[in-house]
Amino acid sequence: MAGTGSGGRAADGQTLRWGIVATGRIAHRVTRDLARLEGAELYAVSSRSEGSARAFAEEHGFAASYHDNPSGSGYQQLFEDPRVDVVYVATPHAQHFEVVRAALEAGKHVLCEKPFTINASEARELVQLAGERSLFLMEAVWTRFLPATRRALEIIRSGGIGTVRWVQADLGFPAAYDPADRLWDPAAGGGALLDLAVYPLTWAVAALGFPAGLRAQGHLNQDGVDVQNTLALEYPEGAAAQLTSSLQSAGPGTATISGTAGWIRTGSPLYNPRKLEICGQDGTIRVEEFHEEAEGFIHELRETARCIRAGLQESPLMPWAETVQMMGLLDQAREQLGLHYANDARAVTT
Structure with missing residues (x-):
């Protein structure tokens, strides 16, 4: 059952500032749809490379970019930015658990690319953490929202x-x-x-x-x-x-x-x-x-924003239990x- 949370900014009608973690192909595609989303501000992006982070920010119009340096990872610096409300995680699968956990611990709402984690154990741990922190968390299986x-x-x-x-x-x-x-x-x-x-x-x-x-x-x-x-x-x-x-x-x-x-x-x-x-x-x-102006990612992005503004921790269209159970099938x-x-x-x- 979806819960009500107090973490992050989540007022009705309020602009949500988005952060993007990683700058690969899927991040570019999703960001192009995010730019079309009502009430969304493309605020910050992080990458391991300074050049990749800056190029992505310039291409898509982000206000800030972060990258790995002696003071820490780019994504951790992004999570420490108090102006970021919600993050989209587009790293390779094996990094999802580490990155999403850090985002939740920093008080950020999270949309994470599929597969949610490598295994069901990781998925259960992230769901539990989101529940404890009263934060929104969802796996980005865009097909479900089309x-x-x-x-x-x-x-x-x-x-x-x-x-x-x-x-x-x-x-x-x-x-x-x-x-x-x-x-x-x-x-x-x-x-x-x-x-x-x-x-x-x-x-x-x-x-x-x-x-x-x-x-x-x-x-x-x-x-x-x-x-x-x-x-x-x-x-x-x-x-x-x-x-x-x-x-x-x-x-x-x-x-x-x-x-x-x-x-x-x-x-x-x-x-x-x-x-x-x-x-x-x-x-x-x-x-x-069915005709789409955007590529199709906008539907999962819109659902993410809707749930955050409504104070929901999980989407009724992509509930946590189903994400964990799907990871269990993949484990089998x-x-x-x-x-x-x-x-x-x-x-x-x-």
Whole structure:
């Protein structure tokens, strides 16, 4: 249940000053949508590099930039700035726990890029800390907030395709091997599972709920990073989901939700579909299209701002319990795949 908090500035209608942690590709994309958000001020950015921080600030119009130096990390300096109200964390996965914890300890509201953490233990710890500090915290699974996703769920929950019995979803692309790239770097939480499988899982869980069982198959490369995986989700009374994510091969990148009275298929890519195909019991297929001025991140940003202004600690659309439970599913899959990261050692000792 979402709570009420007193941390940070959160008055109705008040401008929220945003800080951005990290300056990679996803940070640029999200910031372009943030610039369109009503009541948002692009205030500060941090990076390990002074050049990256200043270039990002100049490109997007931030008032302040911070970088690593002898006095401390760039993100810690950003968190110490009392003018920052809320931060968006766009670092590689393995750094999420450390950075989000520091932000919460400094009294900042947080929107953290997916996957929320490396494992469920880290996720539980951050949720507990946010609760103790009366701060807003949310995983940035932008797909959950998109108009197409919300419309698909509306159809499903209204019985428009009957009882859902089967979900199939895939996401993959052939990524050139580069051990220095975060996709392939085990120290950064690399691999197809944590980077891509969140999206097929999002559609399966939205349509069928969390499964009673999970079976994972896949292949690890010489660095111990998964290059491809298949997840089979098992539900009572035989409902099922088959999900694939890959850094080796391209696929249609769609989700199909099949029910006893019809089906829904998303456009591609399933993480940001602009259309839905809906087939009713009579076999007639209709198409619903969704047009966006912005790229699509604005919906999760708007929800973040709405919740902060309302004094909520968690979003009813992306509650903490579901984030922790999703990380638990990924933990199960990793255990079956033999996929382990350095962060797991900390979880064992705490």
